Structure formats: structure tokens, C-alpha cells
Amino acid sequence: MSATESPSPSARAAAPAAVPAKTPATVPGTLSATAPGVARRLLALNLVRLRAQRGWSQEALAHESGLHRTFIAHVERQVRNASIDNVERLADALGVSVAAMFQPPPDPPAG
Amino acid sequence: MSATESPSPSARAAAPAAVPAKTPATVPGTLSATAPGVARRLLALNLVRLRAQRGWSQEALAHESGLHRTFIAHVERQVRNASIDNVERLADALGVSVAAMFQPPPDPPAG
């Protein structure tokens, strides 16, 4: 035990943020810092972008990643929630890191 | 849809990397760029690190992420492959971006 040398017996209860706010920054009218499904979208965006950048077809990517053609199509359409194990496989097939799949796309020059 | 204006009818067949190598950089004695399960490990490492950094218990993190206690424990032990939807939830609970969960941990100075 002694996970953290907490001065108090009930560490969690005595912790400064003992009771973490359930709705911290959910200001009415303000979107959450991280919207639900942002990962799915980022993954899809980067997936389509990287794939098109290489001139690969969904079938080719599916073949490279060892996944099925239909699955690739679903992920790109955000109708399917892939697991990290498959996301890594996709990233490996594209030659990028898993973190890159969730990296925000390079904002295009406005002018 | 003209994905790529390939001069040849069989775009894929005529594509530059028409036949992508199945084992491209698997040089004998050289480890692959991305080892299998690296995402699972990175996720677990960052998860434990960020959680301990906040002095949160698995139960607290589970409560914050809205997931179950057992699931958190399994992910940290890498015995479970989480989906991006849940990874995002974990990242949100920790106040970090999904990409941060797969970011390589700050390697400590060797000496």
C-alpha cells in the first residue's frame, strides 16, 4: 500500500481534490475541452489524408494493415470505433506513429 | 470518383507502389519501426504515470472516466486492448489529449 505517502490515513478523502468536479468546465453554452468522438474524427481525418497522400486505395491500405476492406471504409466514415491495436496497425501501415493518427491536421494557409 | 487521375485504367496496378512490400524494412537483426503492442504499452505507461502524478487511485480514475474499476486495472496491466472511444474518455478524465496518451514518456536522464 503506501501508494503515496499521504499524511492522512484517508489519503483520497483528505486529498486537495478529494472530490474531483464532475462537471468542471462544462460551462453552459461552452463546448467541452474535448468533445466526444474527437478521437474518432481525428483518426478518420488523418487516415483519409495519409492514405490519399500516398495514393493508396482503401483496399491497398486494408491489405497493408492486414485488416479488411470494409473495416477501413467504416473507420474513415467514423461509423466504427477501432481499437488501439488496430489503430497501431493502421499507423504502421502508413509509416507513422500512433500519436500521429490523433495529431490535429496541419491547418491550411488561410490566405 | 476519380481518386487519383491515373493515366492507366488499372490505377492500382499502374500505381508507383502498386505492389507494396509486405516485409519492407524487416532487416534481419533490426527491430521493426513500430513493434506490435507498442500502443498498448504506451497507453498503459502514460495512464499509470498521469494517474499517479495526480495521486488518483484506479477507482477515482474509473469514476472520472466513467469506466469500470476493473477495466482501468486491465488496461494498465496491458491485458486489455481499449478502443479509441474509451482512450479518449481516459484522456479527457486526465485532462490531456488523446495523442498525449500515445506520446513517448519523457525518458529519465541516464546519468
Added chain:
DNA sequence: TTGTAGACTAGCGTCGACA
């Protein structure tokens, strides 16, 4: 507090076929 086991449900991921 954390790890693990067992049982259960829900959804992922595959396959084949069509538009």
C-alpha cells in the same frame, strides 16, 4: 488499493455481395 476470476452483454472486426 489493486489484481484477478467468472459470467454476461454490447460492439468490434471479418467475410461476401450489392449499388
Added chain:
DNA sequence: CTGTCGACGCTAGTCTACA
């Protein structure tokens, strides 16, 4: 080439309980 439906297996994810 890409999107989608139907069916199917497998595992992610939940819950209870014990060490």
C-alpha cells in the same frame, strides 16, 4: 474504387466477489 447491409465469431467492457 468506395459505401453499406446481413450474418457471424470474438473480444472489449461491465459487474460482483475474493485474495
